[in-house]
Amino acid sequence: xxxxxxRRLIISLPELLIISLMxxxxxxxxxxxxxxxxxxxxxxxxxxxxxxxxxxxxxxPAIVQYLTWLKNVLKGxxxxxxxxxxxxxxxxxxxxxxTLILSLISLASSWILGIALGVFTALKKYSIGxxxxxxxxxxxxxxxxxxxxxxxxxxxxxxxxxxxSGMKSVYYSSLSTWERFKDILWHLILxxxxxxxxxxxxxxxxxxxxxxxxxxxDYVVFARAKGMPERVVIFKHAxxxxxxxxxxxxxxxxxxxxxxxxxxxxxxxxxxMGRLVYQALIQQDMYIVMASGLISAVLxxxxxxxxDILLALVDPRVRLS
Amino acid sequence: MKRVLTVxxxxxxxxxxxxxxxxxxxDENTPYLGAKATGKPGGTLIAPQLGSGPKTVNxxxxxxxxxxxxxxxxxxxxxxMDNYARMYPALAERCEVEVTxxxxxxxxxxxxxxxxxxDGAPFTADDxxxxxxxxxxxxxxxxxxxxxxxxxxGRLPVAExxxxxxxxxxxxxxxxxxxxxxxxxxxLPKHIAEPWVKQGKFKEMWTVDAINKKELVGLGPFIPVEYxxxxxxxxxxxxxxxxxxxxxxxxxYLDEYVLKIIPDLNAIRLAFENGEIDVYGVTxxxxxxxxxxxxxxxxIVGTGGxxxxxxxxxxxxxxxxxxxxxxxxxxxxxxAIAYSMDKDAMIDTLLAGLGVAQWGPISAAAAAFxxxxxxxxxxxxxxxxxxxxxxxxxxxxxxGNCVDASGNKVEFILMTNAGNTQREGTCNILxxxxxxxxxxxxxxxxxxxxxxxxxxxxxxxxxxxxxLTGSDEPQGGANVWKLDGALHFWNYSPKVKNFVxxxxxxxPDWEVEIDKxxxxxxxxxxxxxxxxxxxxxxxxxxxxxxLIYTIQQNYLYAYVDKLQNxxxxxxxxxxxxxxxxxxx
Numbered sequence: 001x002x003x004x005x006x007r008r009l010i011i012s013l014p015e016l017l018i019i020s021l022m023x024x025x026x027x028x029x030x031x032x033x034x035x036x037x038x039x040x041x042x043x044x045x046x047x048x049x050x051x052x053x054x055x056x057x058x059x060x061p062a063i064v065q066y067l068t069w070l071k072n073v074l075k076g077x078x079x080x081x082x083x084x085x086x087x088x089x090x091x092x093x094x095x096x097x098x099t100l101i102l103s104l105i106s107l108a109s110s111w112i113l114g115i116a117l118g119v120f121t122a123l124k125k126y127s128i129g130x131x132x133x134x135x136x137x138x139x140x141x142x143x144x145x146x147x148x149x150x151x152x153x154x155x156x157x158x159x160x161x162x163x164x165s166g167m168k169s170v171y172y173s174s175l176s177t178w179e180r181f182k183d184i185l186w187h188l189i190l191x192x193x194x195x196x197x198x199x200x201x202x203x204x205x206x207x208x209x210x211x212x213x214x215x216x217x218d219y220v221v222f223a224r225a226k227g228m229p230e231r232v233v234i235f236k237h238a239x240x241x242x243x244x245x246x247x248x249x250x251x252x253x254x255x256x257x258x259x260x261x262x263x264x265x266x267x268x269x270x271x272x273m274g275r276l277v278y279q280a281l282i283q284q285d286m287y288i289v290m291a292s293g294l295i296s297a298v299l300x301x302x303x304x305x306x307x308d309i310l311l312a313l314v315d316p317r318v319r320l321s
Numbered sequence: 322m323k324r325v326l327t328v329x330x331x332x333x334x335x336x337x338x339x340x341x342x343x344x345x346x347x348d349e350n351t352p353y354l355g356a357k358a359t360g361k362p363g364g365t366l367i368a369p370q371l372g373s374g375p376k377t378v379n380x381x382x383x384x385x386x387x388x389x390x391x392x393x394x395x396x397x398x399x400x401x402m403d404n405y406a407r408m409y410p411a412l413a414e415r416c417e418v419e420v421t422x423x424x425x426x427x428x429x430x431x432x433x434x435x436x437x438x439x440d441g442a443p444f445t446a447d448d449x450x451x452x453x454x455x456x457x458x459x460x461x462x463x464x465x466x467x468x469x470x471x472x473x474x475g476r477l478p479v480a481e482x483x484x485x486x487x488x489x490x491x492x493x494x495x496x497x498x499x500x501x502x503x504x505x506x507x508x509l510p511k512h513i514a515e516p517w518v519k520q521g522k523f524k525e526m527w528t529v530d531a532i533n534k535k536e537l538v539g540l541g542p543f544i545p546v547e548y549x550x551x552x553x554x555x556x557x558x559x560x561x562x563x564x565x566x567x568x569x570x571x572x573x574y575l576d577e578y579v580l581k582i583i584p585d586l587n588a589i590r591l592a593f594e595n596g597e598i599d600v601y602g603v604t605x606x607x608x609x610x611x612x613x614x615x616x617x618x619x620x621i622v623g624t625g626g627x628x629x630x631x632x633x634x635x636x637x638x639x640x641x642x643x644x645x646x647x648x649x650x651x652x653x654x655x656x657a658i659a660y661s662m663d664k665d666a667m668i669d670t671l672l673a674g675l676g677v678a679q680w681g682p683i684s685a686a687a688a689a690f691x692x693x694x695x696x697x698x699x700x701x702x703x704x705x706x707x708x709x710x711x712x713x714x715x716x717x718x719x720x721g722n723c724v725d726a727s728g729n730k731v732e733f734i735l736m737t738n739a740g741n742t743q744r745e746g747t748c749n750i751l752x753x754x755x756x757x758x759x760x761x762x763x764x765x766x767x768x769x770x771x772x773x774x775x776x777x778x779x780x781x782x783x784x785x786x787x788x789l790t791g792s793d794e795p796q797g798g799a800n801v802w803k804l805d806g807a808l809h810f811w812n813y814s815p816k817v818k819n820f821v822x823x824x825x826x827x828x829p830d831w832e833v834e835i836d837k838x839x840x841x842x843x844x845x846x847x848x849x850x851x852x853x854x855x856x857x858x859x860x861x862x863x864x865x866x867x868l869i870y871t872i873q874q875n876y877l878y879a880y881v882d883k884l885q886n887x888x889x890x891x892x893x894x895x896x897x898x899x900x901x902x903x904x905x
Contacts (some may be wrong), residue, residue: 030770031770031774032768032769032770032771032773032774036769036770036774037769037773038384039777040773040776040777040787040808042789042790042797042799042800042801042808043465043790043797043800044384044465045465045468045800045807047463048463048465083376085376085377085528086376086528086529095550095551153591154591156591157591157594160595163595163597164588164591164592164595165583165588165591165592165597166552166553166582166583167552168549168552168553170367170553170555170579172549173547173555266584266585267588269551269582269583269584269588271549271550271551272551275373275551275584276551279372279373284770
């Protein structure tokens with residue numbers, strides 16, 4: 001097992017290298033650069049522009065820029081942000097907690113709801129409840145999450161029940177611990193809802209399909225024929241087999257933990273990585289984009305590995321070697 | 322009362338300016354802004370900050386408004402401007418300017434006594450002299466302010482301490498903007514900044530981390546004490562602020578001033594409607610709706626004059642295609658475009674009626690220099706436009722297409738940055754109008770960065786609709802109007818950009834005259850002469866139309882009626898007098 005993990009990790013190194021090179025090339029090939037936003041400003045002198053070009057290394061050939069970045073990354077330095085003039089790692093670190101709170105909560109709620117309702121609809125196949133849930137699920141899958149976010153924002157603005165943007169109110173520092181918790185929770189509800197609804201609907205459909213497949217298998221019929229209680233048939237035999245594809249999905253979900261909330265964060269002014277990255281993309285603040293791309297790639301590799309290991313643990317037919 | 326005083330001040334200034342030699346900009350009898358205010362202390366004001374939070378709180382590193390919005394509140398100057406860009410005494414109580422016989426310019430400033438930094442240290446002439454000489458004019462610390470401080474020969478001023486409360490600034494020649502910029506620098510505390518400068522690390526002083534570490538020291542009304550990234554910046558009242566109101570009450574009135582960081586304009590609007598922020602710079606498209614709700618919601622909603630800045634059509638004088646180049650350099654062709662622009666329709670459809678037509682390079686907001694009388698105007702009239710085309714040697718073929726003297730069909734590409742609805746709308750209207758003249762315009766909105774590259778790096782464009790920021794001071798456009806200016810994009814000199822070939826480059830007489838105005842006006846202290854020079858500039862530009870101006874949105878504002886003492890204008894915005902705004 002350890003050998004397997006080690007081998008997977010070694011294979012992932014060239015993967016990450018290629019991914020980072022591709023992100024760099026895409027950023028480099030995009031027209032213009034970070035300094036364009038200053039080029040049409042009458043108050044920024046050409047000398048100043050030249051000095052900034054020099055400072056940021058934007059006047060060097062592409063390959064030199066990439067290799068310098070790579071060398072720094074190997075030393076544990078993700079580079080500097082042009083815009084903030086601070087290390088990318090601190091900028092990301094400041095925002096990781098906010099993003100994790102949002103994505104972990106929506107990940108948990110969408111999985112719990114998705115699996116529970118998936119099982120429910122599979123068992124009550126073609127009932128009214130199933131039909132309503134199917135209808136809703138298709139709706140939520142079809143609506144992009146940023147649009148769902150805008151609808152919720154509109155709702156908040158009309159009712160005044162929820163805050164429009166942010167994660168903390170401006171009085172946060174003068175609140176007691178309990179009030180702080182409530183304050184964040186109050187700000188969290190809408191973005192977490194927007195983020196969960198889309199993925200919950202998808203998960204529910206997968207769970208339903210997968211369980212229905214299994215329920216038609218011979219061994220389920222056999223178990224029922226043996227007179228096993230229905231609860232045992234479903235949860236001990238059918239579920240265990242139906243859950244396999246879901247575990248693969250879990251691997252993908254992990255890769256989206258830090259980058260998946262980009263749109264929702266921007267709509268709700270949630271102070272996480274998504275906002276940082278979106279702004280960096282617009283402004284071509286290259287090293288922030290590269291760092292976030294690299295982090296997502298690392299999480300994807302890690303998520304897949306975790307999923308494979310979990311699969312081996314759950315399913316005795318799978319052997320890692 | 323304040324108006325009367327200002328008029329007296331301006332008059333005094335003009336009278337003295339004819340006496341030459343000595344000018345008193347203001348003296349001990351001029352009260353500082355806010356000295357006549359009344360109000361009640363307490364409360365918090367929450368204002369939105371679009372986009373992202375401050376990147377730094379170091380004034381020479383700061384580049385974006387998100388940073389300067391915070392810095393301007395805790396670092397202030399010897400002088401200040403009111404909401405109409407008139408100069409007032411601030412930390413200095415007297416300012417006089419003398420031109421010596423050998424043409425040197427000496428500014429003498431008297432500093433108010435007894436002022437303290439927010440950490441309690443006394444503020445003296447040393448702080449000012451240190452800030453000007455060792456920071457802004459330090460060759461080891463390149464900064465944008467240094468460009469503004471230079472006289473016409475590129476020489477920097479030198480400050481000298483006469484006594485603890487008197488400073489002398491010396492320029493080698495008269496420089497019109499000397500008081501505004503040299504006395505207007507944001508003063509840094511010497512007792513804190515000096516070690517950083519000595520170690521050559523001033524640029525690393527006061528990163529945003531300094532806010533939460535409570536390291537910031539200033540003379541302004543509020544001091545930033547808390548920054549939650551992408552959330553808000555909290556600033557608290559400076560107990561040592563130097564101003565007192567009419568009743569001797571210590572200013573500022575507000576206890577706290579919070580900038581709430583909100584990613585986009587729609588969210589700002591919703592936050593205002595939801596009562597999360599107190600002020601809102603309304604955009605034209607939302608204005609009618611906000612105005613309708615004002616009474617019911619308890620908002621004060623209004624409009625000031627036009628904004629600063631200009632939006633225009635520019636044609637590439639050095640287009641690589643010689644045929645197109647000859648059209649774009651043809652003055653009659655540009656005038657035909659000007660006459661075919663239906664500005665009223667643009668204002669109605671694009672700005673909900675909340676805008677004005679622009680005819681020249683200075684926005685009407687810059688009241689001290691804008692001269693409506695000299696501007697040549699081109700009211701919408703397609704017959705005039707056709708006449709202009711005929712005068713320019715154009716004619717029409719049997720299908721109604723406009724053709725030039727050699728029979729080429731007139732057809733060009735018009736670009737603007739995608740996503741700017743106002744500019745895209747302008748292009749669409751223009752395209753339709755020019756189609757009526759038989760001119761085929763292909764409109765392609767493109768990405769902002771690509772557009773900038775085309776304008777400043779490759780020169781492969783025909784026509785573009787774009788805008789420039791402006792201010793109350795026309796000299797701010799020097800980069801655009803000097804022949805060798807870095808933003809002289811419609812007719813770059815081959816010396817500045819190598820994509821312009823020297824064989825095709827031409828600088829018409831009027832461009833040369835404008836160039837001269839921008840080089841010479843800064844040496845003249847007589848405001849009247851300067852006014853005349855800039856009038857001539859407006860006349861030349863509107864007559865020859867290197868840029869064909871379009872429309873400008875009016876300044877629009879909304880705030881909750883609990884806020885008192887607000888006097889919003891395009892120059893000052895809503896919060897220029899944050900030190901004497903109060904909340905019921």
